[in-house]
Amino acid sequence: MSSSSATTQACSLIQEEFEQPCPIRDVLDRIGDQWSLLILESLAPGTLRFNELSREIGDISRQMLSRTLKRLETDGFVQRTLYAEVPPRVEYTLTELGQSFLVPMRELVKWADIHHARICQARRASKSG
Incomplete structure (x- = not known):
């Protein structure tokens, strides 16, 4: 699995579990x-x-x-x-x-x-x- 798809998958799991956007994308979008x-x-x-x-x-x-x-x-x-x-x-x-x-x-x-x-x-x- 590529690191990009692994990150996307991790973000999807986090989003489902916590009902929040991907932490990486969320923080980088803000700062x-x-x-x-x-x-x-x-x-x-x-x-x-x-x-x-x-x-x-x-x-x-x-x-x-x-x-x-x-x-x-x-x-x-x-x-x-x-x-x-x-x-x-x-x-x-x-x-x-x-x-x-x-x-x-x-x-x-x-x-x-x-x-x-x-x-x-x-x-x-x-x-x-």
């Missing part, structure tokens, strides 16, 4: 979007408020930042703390789960940096061939 990794890396040094996080990332819209933070909070990567002050203060910090993800995330980023030129070269060769 593989355009903004999640940048948000997680921005929160790595510590707690940030919404506007600080927005400035840190730069070119993300407020709506997209809010939406992505909510998804990361729902999945347990980020903790949102609301302080009952006037004006209200909201802070975001990585949870233990979010902190644990930094290690494999940084390895993936390092791998992408090392191999990006080869990937681009393969894409150009595929288009010209």
